Amino acid sequence: MRVDQLDRGRRAYARREWGEAYASIAAAGAEAALPPEDLFRLATSAMLLGRDGEADDLLAASYRGFLGDARPDRASRCAFWAGMSLLNRGQAARGAGWLSLAQRLVDAGAGEVERAYLAVATARQAMLAGSDAAAGSGDADRAGELAAAALETGERAGDRDLTALARLTLGAWDVMRGRSARGLATLDEVMVDVTTGGVSAVPAGIVYCAVIELCTASMDLPRAREWTTALTRWCDAQPDLVLFRGECLVNRARLMRLRGSWDDALAEAGRAVTRLSDPPGQRGAGEAWYELGEVLRLRGDLEEAEAAYRSADVHGYEPQPGLSLLRLAQGRTTDAAAAVRRVRAEAGPHAAVPLLAAAAEILLADGDLDGAARAAAELAAVRGGTGGMLTALADRAAGEVLLAQGRARAALEPLRRSWAAWVRLDVPYEVARARLLLARAGCAVGDEDGARLELESACQAFERLGAGPDLAVARADLGRLAPGVPRVVGLTDREVEVLRLVATGRTNRAIAAELFLSEKTVARHLSNIFDKLDLPSRAAATAYAYEHGLVRA
Structure with missing residues (x-):
């Protein structure tokens, strides 16, 4: 009976049927001690099912089993995954302890491939420490070199998991160093490898989520959409999967919001919150709450949005710039400006693009024209020669500042570029906002007929979206264009x-x-x-x- 259960579990594991794999291998283990390789399979299944505590214990048991069998290479691999899992869940001390054990085995001769896995971990930790800290530390300065060497080792050994993790790290490092085009091209390569099915489940999930996060941070909406669709297919092919599914739902909710499907985005964000809240402490719960707050804010459900942003903060996710934009919508302009100034000061020269865009809008509303102009200039500097969302946001901020300075004719050019970029990206809410600004600039230069057409289109778009606050603003502007006003x-x-x-x-x-x-x-x-x-x-x-x-x- 035990042999049948173990064979059944191994076959289910190979088919990525994690629930069946876990149940069958665990049942076999209840009758007699499992070999360390099966303990590792059981640990991986538990991890993918969201049973983190069990997975930790099982990886430790597998580690001890491989040591007992004089397999330091496999023991080192167990220690690596135990450390990475703990680090991803925010347990830095325990994670570092496991990686130290892996390093000790590598130093004792565990093998070149295991050394390369640890090089990936070293490069990753350096990048997570932040670009300022990374630039001043030895390992951080060598992060790209470490990842490149690990990639070479993985390709030579035919280890596709190592190859995927090393290439991911190399691409991420290039993006963080400002070499976005090269970095994103590298990430495209690793995604091709992952989507063809040659990478194990845990590293594949890490790659999916990390690449989408990097595409989002780089404001590359088309790539984020494409890889989120691929992640959704990957998750759907593994119905038992818990790990990574919550992050998938958050990414889907964000893209639905940008696409203008706000009812769907609200439902998806709610599912992400539910998925990532049980069991508690899951990575990504704060981001799920934040995304829920974003949709609620845009719809005008301000009290519910505030509650969602507060929950994001409780779960360790900075609720900015959404919370400041909420304060602006509530008429608390001074509070919004104070908050956005604080967050910008804390971010230093590496303020995120969405924060800079929000700062320009909020500081203008607060009457701080100089502060808004500085935020717009920082956005323009970040943009460089790239296109897409970054260009659209930078041009909008530049146009808003020129308009506030009374230079409406000069504002028309960047505002038109921003509108055209949002149209290409198919982000209807931002298209409507661009029309609103174009109407104000057009009106300021005497083109009231053109302004009226822009405002009518904006009103129709806001009404379709359910953007109540923006609709009220657009209608008020349209009312001021009435004859005699x-x-x-x-x-x-x-x-x-x-x-x-x-x-x-x-x-x-x-x-x-x-x-x-x-x-x-x-x-x-x-x-x-x-x-x-x-x-x-x-x-x-x-x-x-x-x-x-x-x-x-």
Whole structure:
């Protein structure tokens, strides 16, 4: 009976039927001690089923079994995977301990391939330490060299798992060093290897998730879409799979949101939260909560979005820039600006692109034109000569700043480029936002007919998406284009509102209360009005407003 169960488990393992493999091998092990190779199979099955604690114990048992059989190479491999699993779950001390055991075996002569596996781990740890720390440490400076040497060893030994991990590390290192084109090309190579089925399940899952994460960080939406589709197929082919499935759901939810399928994105993000919350402590739970918050915020479900962002924070995921954008939507502009300034300061010169884009938008709303211009300039510097999402965000920020500076005609060119990029990428929400900005620029240069067409298209898109807050803004802009409603060339819509209220005799405090702004923000808007219209005082601004029909006597 035991032999039948063990054979059944081994066959299920080969077919990647993890539930059956685990049950059969475990049943065989209940009758008599398992060989270390079968303990390793049982440990891998437990890991893929999300049974992390059991997997840790089984890898330790397999490690001891291989040592007892005088197989230091296989014992080293067990120690490597035990260490990597623990590191991925945030247990740095235990993970480092296992890798030290593996290193000891390698130093005692465990083998060249095992040494290459550890070289991959060393390079990975250096990169995770951050680019600033990595640049100053010996191993980190050699991360690319270590990965390249491991890749050569893996190819020479015909070890496809090692080859995949080394190539992944090499590509990731190039991306982190600013060589995105070369790095992404390397990642494409490793994905071809993984998708053809020649890589074991655990390293394959690591590669899938890491490549998609790197494509997302590089703002390469087409690649992220393509590889997320491949990851979905891979997960679906293994119905018992728990490990990696949660991350797959998060990636799918993000792409659904960008594609404009917000109901589907909300459902997928909810499934990701459920999957990654039980058992607790899973890597990716915070990101799942954050993605849920993003969809809720865009739909205008602000209280629910705040709860989701708070849950992301509880699970160790920085809820920015989403939380700052939520504060902006709530009318808490000063809080939004303070938060985004803090996060940018902490990020230093390596602020993420989404944070820089949000900072430009939020600081403009707060009246900090200089701060917004700096964020836009950083975005332009990051963009370099690349295209795609990064270019679209950088051009939008540049156009927003030019528009706020009263240079509407100059703003039209980057705003049109941004619109065209979002159209190519098929991101309908951002297409509609670009139309809204194009309408404001067009109106500022006197093209009210063109502005009306842009706003009508934006309203239709926001309504289809269910973007309630943005729809209200677009409709308000459209209402201001009605015949007889005066406008002032060079001023933003918010500045016109402030000017009108100044002309009615309201104080900065009263204006702030009426427009849900801080007094500091009102003062900044008023300073911008004085500069743009060359006015010396509130009295002169009041006279200007009456002369131009903004208020009636």
